[in-house]
Amino acid sequence: MSFFNVIAELQPRGLGYAILSLIVEDTDIVYIIVDDEEEKEILSEILLELKDQFEARRSFSSAISLRDFKVLTADEYYEHWEDYAGKRLIFVKQDRNLKSPPLDKLALFIESMWRVRSRDPIRRIAMHIVDILLALDVVKEHYRYLKELIEKEMKEEDPKRKKNLAKEIDRKRKELISMLEKRFSRREDIDLAYELVSYLVDRGIIK
């Protein structure tokens, strides 16, 4: 079974959800559940490629990390489900409809690879996601500062200072977006990077 057939089964959102879980879950390891051995094989290949590329390109000081993962078939999981109690489970098919703006954007990108039957799709998907992850390291400090400004502005009662803070927030936001625009040409990629950095910083997943 080829990559394209597996994506037809999992759908771009399913693959996107598995990838997203490696980025945003706050556990050391995630257990990803798919239907059968063929899906397990292809999905493992994609996620391993992503991890390998990320580890090869990330800087030592990077705050971003990808979770370890284990892909299980539904049979493997349900036969021993008691052993996985308390572990972070990712049901690729059942939960791929999750309401999540980053997942929407990730799925859109995967779909574009799938629709055009791009050459070497596994490597290209991994490379693109790693590009976005590396950008997060660059913009995370800017986002943190932006967040502080927003909080300050919300608490501020003096109208003049509030207005100045609002201007500063606007300027900082544009600066952040401009940093992302230098790295990515597509609007969806910029939005995805922004969504991810805000999620990871807001929840304290990256320090």
Added chain:
Amino acid sequence: MLSTRKPSISLKKRFEQRTYQVYAASPWVSREELIAKILKTIKRLKLTEEDARELVEMLGKFSVDEITKKLREHGTIFSPMDLWTLLEDLRKNGYVRVITTKSPAPITTKVEAKVMSVVEEAAPPPEEVISPVAPAIPTEVESVLSKIPIPEIPGEITRTATETVSTLTQAIPPELQEKVKLIKEARIVERYFEINEHLKAVAILPREGHVILLSMYRDVTIADAEVAAASTTIVSHAVRVADNTDLGDLKEIIIDSDLGYLVLAKLPGELVLVALFSSEVTIGLMIRDFMGLKNEITEIFATI
């Protein structure tokens, strides 16, 4: 070509697992949005905004079973199946997802369980049939009876009785036996005994009422010939009445008596579900749990 192979997930394991699932709200959905969606999804259960808020608070921390128990403690009547159905509905729409499961807690309620190939009174009492010794007869009767030749008691009666039982055991189709085994192994009925102290007995009968497919009880059993025959007859007539009067599908029949309630419903494959609740139970809770139990058992029998 796309693969059409479907996973052969163990049904038993899947049924066991689902009420231990921990659902969590999507991190990208606001609490208010989720509460509004819950209230819209389960209008039928008349949940208050406060109940929905409490439910949302528990998401991500507790399993389906645990949330059901906690909601009941606060007076919100939910069966595990109601909650599971609601959460699965929200899951399909992307509002929640399953993030983990809880370890299965041991069921502490002591429940007797058996599959009976014959209903209790239908089985010939062994001492009457087997004993070759005639019972003591009053002397005045004995004089009359002495003139009548005593019929010879066949020596192979014990064997005949055993044969009857084994023939009836064979009369339960293996597929049906398998499903009943699955219900027991998935501990479906035990879970309801655990969450509802007023549930006293549960039985599954075929339409004919001649065998008890499953009888589980505490304190009192309903697995006897008369209950079986009456229950199946009542359900069969009620189904016909509902059908003839265009009332739609029969949901359940409640027999209200001084000491308790007997609740009956039709299951797929011409089977009947009977449950006995003590009189202290609130009607709403009884119906919720009975319907939950019925739905779970129906899922298993649905393939018959």
